Amino acid sequence: MIDYTEKIPNNVDLGRDRVLQRALEHWQPAYMNWWYDMGPSESHALEVYLRTATSVEPDGWAQFGYVRMPEYRWGIFLQPRDASRQVNFGVHKGQPAWQEVPGEYRSTLRRVIVTQGDTEPASVEQQRLLGMCCPSLYDLRNIFQVNVEEGRHLWAMVYLLHRYFGRDGREEAEALLERRSGDADNPRILGAFNEPTPDWLAFYMFTFFTDRDGKFQLCALAESGFDPLARTCRFMLTEEAHHMFVGETGISRILQRTCEVMKEHKVENASDVRALGVIDLQTMQKYLNFHFSVTIDLFGSDASSNAASYYTTGLKGRYEETKIADDHELQNAEYPVLEVSGNRIITRQVSALTALNERLRDDYIAEIQGGVDRWNKIMEQAGISFRLTLPHKGFHRAIGNFAGHFVSPAGEVLSKEAWENNRDKWMPSAADQKFVQSLMTGRVIEPGKFANWIAPPIRGVNRQPLNFEYVRFN
Ligand SMILES: [Fe+2]
Numbered sequence: 001m002i003d004y005t006e007k008i009p010n011n012v013d014l015g016r017d018r019v020l021q022r023a024l025e026h027w028q029p030a031y032m033n034w035w036y037d038m039g040p041s042e043s044h045a046l047e048v049y050l051r052t053a054t055s056v057e058p059d060g061w062a063q064f065g066y067v068r069m070p071e072y073r074w075g076i077f078l079q080p081r082d083a084s085r086q087v088n089f090g091v092h093k094g095q096p097a098w099q100e101v102p103g104e105y106r107s108t109l110r111r112v113i114v115t116q117g118d119t120e121p122a123s124v125e126q127q128r129l130l131g132m133c134c135p136s137l138y139d140l141r142n143i144f145q146v147n148v149e150e151g152r153h154l155w156a157m158v159y160l161l162h163r164y165f166g167r168d169g170r171e172e173a174e175a176l177l178e179r180r181s182g183d184a185d186n187p188r189i190l191g192a193f194n195e196p197t198p199d200w201l202a203f204y205m206f207t208f209f210t211d212r213d214g215k216f217q218l219c220a221l222a223e224s225g226f227d228p229l230a231r232t233c234r235f236m237l238t239e240e241a242h243h244m245f246v247g248e249t250g251i252s253r254i255l256q257r258t259c260e261v262m263k264e265h266k267v268e269n270a271s272d273v274r275a276l277g278v279i280d281l282q283t284m285q286k287y288l289n290f291h292f293s294v295t296i297d298l299f300g301s302d303a304s305s306n307a308a309s310y311y312t313t314g315l316k317g318r319y320e321e322t323k324i325a326d327d328h329e330l331q332n333a334e335y336p337v338l339e340v341s342g343n344r345i346i347t348r349q350v351s352a353l354t355a356l357n358e359r360l361r362d363d364y365i366a367e368i369q370g371g372v373d374r375w376n377k378i379m380e381q382a383g384i385s386f387r388l389t390l391p392h393k394g395f396h397r398a399i400g401n402f403a404g405h406f407v408s409p410a411g412e413v414l415s416k417e418a419w420e421n422n423r424d425k426w427m428p429s430a431a432d433q434k435f436v437q438s439l440m441t442g443r444v445i446e447p448g449k450f451a452n453w454i455a456p457p458i459r460g461v462n463r464q465p466l467n468f469e470y471v472r473f474n
C-alpha cells in the first residue's frame with residue numbers, strides 16, 4: 001500500500017532515507033511552481049473528479065474523488081520487487097537484476113531516464129490551454145487526469161535521478177523543470193514534444209499516437225536490467241493505458257459524430273460536412289498523417305549503435321522481451337530496414353542489434369494499425385466508403401533513413417517540389433487548423449452536454465452517468 005501520511009506519498013520507504021527525503025522535499029516546491037506556471041490554464045481552483053493511486057496492485061489501485069489539482073498527491077510508486085528477477089538479455093543475461101546503477105553505465109542510464117522524464121512535463125505544457133475550449137465536462141476531467149498523471153511520471157523519473165545519480169541527478173531533476181515545450185532557447189529534448197497541441201483533435205491524436213510511443217518506450221525500459229527503472233516503468237504503464245484510451249475513444253467519437261451528420265443530411269464532400277459544424281474525414285486523415293509521422297520519428301534512427309549498446313549492456317530491452325523465443329543476445333541475427341535507393345524504396349537486412357529502434361517502431365505500428373482498423377469500423381457501420389489509412393513509414397520523416405527524402409503517403413519517392421506541392425493535401429494546412437479551431441472557441445461545461453462535433457462516450461468515468469458533474473467550477 002501507499003503511505004499517504006507522508007509529505008510525499010510513496011511505497012519506497014522514503015522515510016528511512018532522510019537525505020533523499022530532504023532532497024525530494026526540496027524539489028517539491030519547484031515542481032509546484034512549475035505546475036502553477038505551466039499546468040492547465042485557469043484550473044487551480046477547480047474541483048476535479050480524479051483517480052489517485054492507492055496501491056500498486058493490478059486490481060483496485062485507484063480511488064476516485066474531487067481534488068483541486070494543486071492538491072493532487074503526486075508521489076513515488078514502484079511495482080514491488082521480485083527478488084529472483086534477472087537481467088534477461090544482452091551480455092549480462094542471467095545475472096541478478098541490478099539494484100544499484102553499474103558504474104560503467106551510469107551516464108548512459110542517466111541520459112535514458114532524463115530523456116523519458118523530459119517528455120512528461122512537456123506534454124502538460126503542450127496541452128495547457130485546451131481546458132479553455134473543452135467539448136464537455138467529461139473530456140475536461142479526462143485531460144486533467146492525463147495531465148496530473150504526466151506530472152506523476154515526472155516524479156517517477158525524478159525519484160530515480162535523486163535516489164541513484166547523486167548530484168548529477170539532482171541537477172538533471174532541476175533542469176527538467178526549466179526546459180519548456182517549444183521554447184527557442186531551452187526546448188524539450190525530443191521534437192514531437194515541442195510541437196504545439198492547439199486543439200482537441202490534435203490532443204486526441206497526440207494521446208493515441210504519442211502517448212503510445214510512451215507506452216512502447218516504457219515497455220522497453222520495463223525490461224531493463226536496472227531493476228528500479230523496470231519497476232517504476234511497470235507502474236507508469238498502468239496509468240498510460242488511460243491516456244491512450246482517451247485518444248482512441250476521442251477520435252472514435254469525432255468519427256461517430258461526423259458519420260451521423262453525413263448520413264442525416266446525406267452529404268459527402270468535405271465542404272458540405274464542414275458547413276454542418278463537424279470535422280470532415282479528409283481532415284481527420286491529414287491530422288493522422290501528421291501525428292503518425294512525427295511520432296514514429298521518436299523511435300530514433302533505423303540503424304543506431306546507441307540502441308545496440310543499450311541492448312547489449314542490458315539497459316533497454318525489446319517490446320515484450322521475455323516473451324520472445326530467441327537467444328536474447330542477437331549477435332548473429334538480422335532485421336529488415338527500409339531505405340531510399342535512387343527513386344525507389346528498398347529493403348535491406350542489417351544487424352538486428354543496430355535495428356532495435358526500427359523493430360520497436362514496427363511493433364508500435366502494428367498496434368496503431370489495430371486502432372485504425374477499429375476506427376474504420378465506424379465508417380463501415382455507417383455505410384460510408386471513406387477509410388483512414390496509415391501513411392507509408394517514410395512519409396514526412398525527419399530522423400533515420402528517410403530524413404531528407406520526400407516520400408508520399410502512398411510510398412512514392414518524389415522530388416522536393418512535387419512533395420511540397422501536395423503538402424496541404426496530406427497534412428493539416430493553416431486553413432484546416434483554422435477550421436478545426438473555429439469549432440472549439442469556448443468551453444462546453446453544462447453537465448451532460450457535448451460540443452456538436454463530438455459524440456458522447458458510451459459510458460462515464462467510474463460508472464458515473466454522462467451528466468455527472470466531473471468538474472466543479474463553484
Ligand atoms: Fe507519461
Ligand SMILES: [Fe+2]
Binds near residue numbers: 150211214240243
Ligand atoms: Fe501519457
